[in-house]
């Protein structure tokens with residue numbers, strides 16, 4: 281979390297958790313006490329939380345008294361920012377406890393109420409400090425720089441925040457206009473809510489009967505499960521019914537997503553950005569060129585994705601055209617399910633991450649030894665997986681739903697990548713510079729996934745097991761890179777339609793999406809044949825309502841590919857650059873931090889490294905297949 285006091289509550293809540301994109305574990309197992317987190321490191325009891333909450337609420341109320349004092353002197357500015365920062369830090373600690381306690385058991389009412397109190401405290405904090413950025417802007421760069429020179433504490437902790445605030449000057453409006461925009465904040469949240477209501481309440485989930493006689497109601501969760509079934513006719517049935525249902529609502533989904541695009545365009549226009557993309561890349565100060573390089577390079581890499589699809593077709597024994605419904609079943613079936621307990625996963629993670637060296641590994645081991653993780657599924661527990669590192673003075677906490685499969689092992693390595701990143705950052709940076717960007721965060725975690733996958737391939741006990749891990753490595757690149765870039769390209773395309781003054785609709789969006797699916801999956805090259813009904817998929821993706829979001833995963837994966845490649849080839853110096861990137865936290869913008877680590881995200885190199893990784897995996901599979 282940076283010292284961005286103007287951030288909205290929803291955004292703060294989202295940023296607090298670096299959640300994995302993986303699907304929730306299915307079969308709940310009994311919680312193992314060894315792998316339940318100990319929240320007494322945050323507060324001894326819920327009563328202690330309540331007492332601290334009252335204290336910080338009182339302190340938040342008093343922050344208004346600093347209004348108008350920042351420009352008096354360097355010391356006066358430091359005093360105000362220090363007080364504000366303290367309330368921010370403690371509010372986050374309160375919110376971490378409230379959130380974790382609520383996620384342990386979603387039916388626990390006092391815990392859910394505590395979470396609401398935590399959110400309300402964030403809102404109160406934001407309201408009581410809403411004057412801060414305008415005041416800094418009115419003081420101006422010259423005076424701020426003079427203050428930074430005059431007060432060492434001020435510059436050590438607040439220089440990045442102050443410069444970042446001043447950077448927003450050309451895009452900050454007068455007090456009256458800012459007030460009007462803030463007052464419309466709730467309206468801007470509505471398209472996301474409407475999409476959720478439509479997809480999860482109003483849209484009737486279709487029912488299908490599979491070849492074995494099972495009847496399945498195709499909710500989103502059931503779709504995720506049944507799209508993987510081995511029987512191809514069943515998969516087709518699932519796809520036809522599921523996407524057919526979405527197609528019936530394309531007009532409403534289309535009008536709603538159009539509203540979201542309009543809001544982004546409106547925001548960009550009133551804040552004097554040339555377009556919505558440039559507004560979206562502003563907060564991370566990411567050059568817009570990175571987005572365009574990403575899309576261009578993913579397109580250049582499509583022949584390698586197509587090579588993978590040809591292999592998939594062959595492995596699944598498909599004689600006619602490969603379809604969109606053939607992407608999810610595993611290519612290399614195992615006779616026995618590969619199983620990893622949490623203890624196994626920890627042991628494997630330590631071995632697999634050896635290339636990161638002692639400093640990293642000692643933090644990982646320290647984390648495993650502490651009770652920081654709520655690892656196994658449980659009744660009423662929150663689904664999914666995340667690392668929450670917002671309690672700056674304490675340590676990270678992790679929620680998993682470990683169900684002992686390879687995906688669970690991968691998720692554990694991923695989330696602990698976030699945790700060690702947090703530890704390194706917190707050791708090296710003051711609170712005010714501890715909030716790292718999603719771009720560097722996901723590089724740290726996806727890098728772990730890559731090293732893990734390489735390790736599993738290398739240590740596989742049988743050829744078939746090796747093939748399985750190689751196949752998983754391919755799927756990771758398809759889903760975290762190519763699929764996300766396809767989404768990113770779609771998002772950019774619908775924005776550019778509006779910027780060019782062309783009308784948007786559900787039909788138009790479906791047509792744009794269909795063209796992209798056909799291009800990515802190689803229909804013109806005869807690799808696949810895409811059923812147009814399945815082009816309703818865009819209606820199903822909630823991320824289009826989070827701004828330009830998905831490209832961060834794809835970009836981070838490319839960064840991770842170049843970094844891990846560099847570490848494996850060049851050893852210590854490359855590893856040190858990587859550790860320095862993690863330690864830098866939020867002390868600089870991600871583009872600059874990558875550059876210091878030897879990576880220019882605006883050049884083709886990182887993306888090509890990732891595509892080369894995919895080629896390498898495909899070569900390995902070919903080599904193994906020949907050994908028959």
Ligand SMILES: [Zn+2]
Pocket residue numbers: 298299300301694698721722725
């Ligand atoms: Zn992550």
